[in-house]
Amino acid sequence: MKIGIFGGTFNPIHYGHLRAAEEVRERFDLTKIIFIPSKDPPLKKEELLYPEHRYKMTELAISGNDFFEISDIEYKRPGKSYSVHTVEELRGIYPDTDLYFILGIDTFLDIPNWWNPERLVSLIDFIVISRPFFKFVDLLTSPYIYADKRTLERLDKAEIESYTIKLRSNREITAFRIPLVDISASEIRRLVREERSIKYLLPESVESYIIINKMYKKVGS
Numbered sequence: 001m002k003i004g005i006f007g008g009t010f011n012p013i014h015y016g017h018l019r020a021a022e023e024v025r026e027r028f029d030l031t032k033i034i035f036i037p038s039k040d041p042p043l044k045k046e047e048l049l050y051p052e053h054r055y056k057m058t059e060l061a062i063s064g065n066d067f068f069e070i071s072d073i074e075y076k077r078p079g080k081s082y083s084v085h086t087v088e089e090l091r092g093i094y095p096d097t098d099l100y101f102i103l104g105i106d107t108f109l110d111i112p113n114w115w116n117p118e119r120l121v122s123l124i125d126f127i128v129i130s131r132p133f134f135k136f137v138d139l140l141t142s143p144y145i146y147a148d149k150r151t152l153e154r155l156d157k158a159e160i161e162s163y164t165i166k167l168r169s170n171r172e173i174t175a176f177r178i179p180l181v182d183i184s185a186s187e188i189r190r191l192v193r194e195e196r197s198i199k200y201l202l203p204e205s206v207e208s209y210i211i212i213n214k215m216y217k218k219v220g221s
Contacts, residue, residue, distance in 0.1 A: 001031045001094070001097045001098070002028065002029065002030045002031050002097070002098045002100065003030060003031055003033070003034060003094060003097055003098070003099055004024055004025060004028070004030045004032070004034070004099075004102050004127065005033075005034055005036065005086075005087070005090065005100065005102060005124070006021050006033050006034065006035050006036065006102045007035075007036040007037075007038060007074070007083065007086065007101075008036075009037070009038050009041060009048060009185075010035070010037050010054050010057065010058045010061075010185075011047075011048055011049055011054055011185050011189075012049075012054070012057050012188060012189075012202060012206055012210060012215075012216075013035075013054075013058045013061045013185075013202065013206060014184075014185060014188060014201055014202040014206075015181055015183055015200075015201060015202055015203070016182075016183040016184070017061075018061060018062070019178075019179075019181050020102075020129055020178055020181070021068065021102070023129075023176075023178040023179070024100075024102055024127055024129065024176065024178070025067055027162075027176065028100065028127065028174075028176075030067070030100070032067050032068065033067060033068055033069070033102070034069050034070070034071050035058050035062055035068060035069065035071070036070075036071045036073055036074055036086060037051065037054045037055045037058050037070070037074065037075060038051075038074050038081040039051040039074045039075050039077065039081045040079070040080050040081050041080070041081050042080045042081070042082070042115070047189060047216070049215060049216075051075050052075075053209075053213065053215065055070070055075050056209065057209055057210075058070055060203065060205040060209060061202070061203045061205065061206050063205070073086055073089055073090070074086055080115075082114070083101075083114060083120055084114070084115055084116045084117075084119050084120040084123070087099070087101065087120060087123045087124050091123060091124075098125070099124050099125070100124070100125050100126065100127045101124045101125070101126045101127070102126075102127045102129065103126060103127070103128055103129070104128070104129055104130075104131035104134070105129070105130065105131045105134040105135070105136065105138060105139065105175075106131050106134050107131075108126065108128045108139070108142065109134075109138060109139070109141065109142055111142070111144070112142075112143060117144075121167055121168075121169045121171060122169040122171060123171075124171065125171050125172045125173070125174075126167075126171070126172070126174070127173075127174050127176055128173055128174070128175050128176065129176050129178050130176075130177050130178050130180055131180075132180055135152075135156045136152045136153075136155045136156050136163070137149060137152040137153055137156055139152060139165075139173075139175065140152065144167050144168055144169065144173075145165050145167055145168065146165075146166075146168070147163070151163050152175065155175055155177055158177060160177075161176065161177055162174055162175060162176045162177065163175045183201050187201075188201055188202065188216075189216045192210060192215070192216035193216060193217060193218060198210070
């Protein structure tokens with residue numbers, strides 16, 4: 001069994017998240033993808049809704065896809081949401097399963113700033129996907145990998161679809177180029193504050209939840 005782990009604030013979850021997850025699931029023939037809304041991420045400074053709202057929106061968004069599941073592993077844990085603790089716990093739940101941590105290029109490059117990053121990169125393999133304004137060749141700045149620059153440049157030029165790299169921890173990272181869906185959670189929050197439409201940026205169920213609960217009307221709401 002192969003399982004993808006897709007974490008994030010999902011503030012709010014939108015079609016960019018969902019399409020990326022589906023692209024990865026299909027390409028890597030994953031049994032399922034587990035969405036894990038973070039409760040209290042230590043490095044996030046954005047206007048962050050209460051975790052119960054973000055959990056519920058994620059639950060609504062993935063309903064109807066039998067390959068998608070949601071986990072409350074961070075939601076129910078007290079204190080800050082540290083990815084290394086989440087992966088350690090998932091290793092215990094799925095001891096004989098291939099787990100893949102799904103991240104954007106920007107997020108992978110930020111790992112050195114996370115809690116106990118050396119431990120994290122020794123626990124799990126990674127699938128790193130395209131992100132607006134970032135290139136795969138940027139991965140060369142990571143302290144955890146040594147990769148061929150020319151191959152990463154070919155990936156950026158869409159000459160190849162993916163490139164698997166050995167991490168210094170002996171785990172693997174697969175850089176995977178996906179079609180970019182240029183939607184951002186911050187843009188959705190801005191549109192809501194300006195009382196403009198967010199239709200077609202996220203599932204109707206999530207749009208309705210935001211409207212009914214009057215979320216994102218002002219900074220910090």
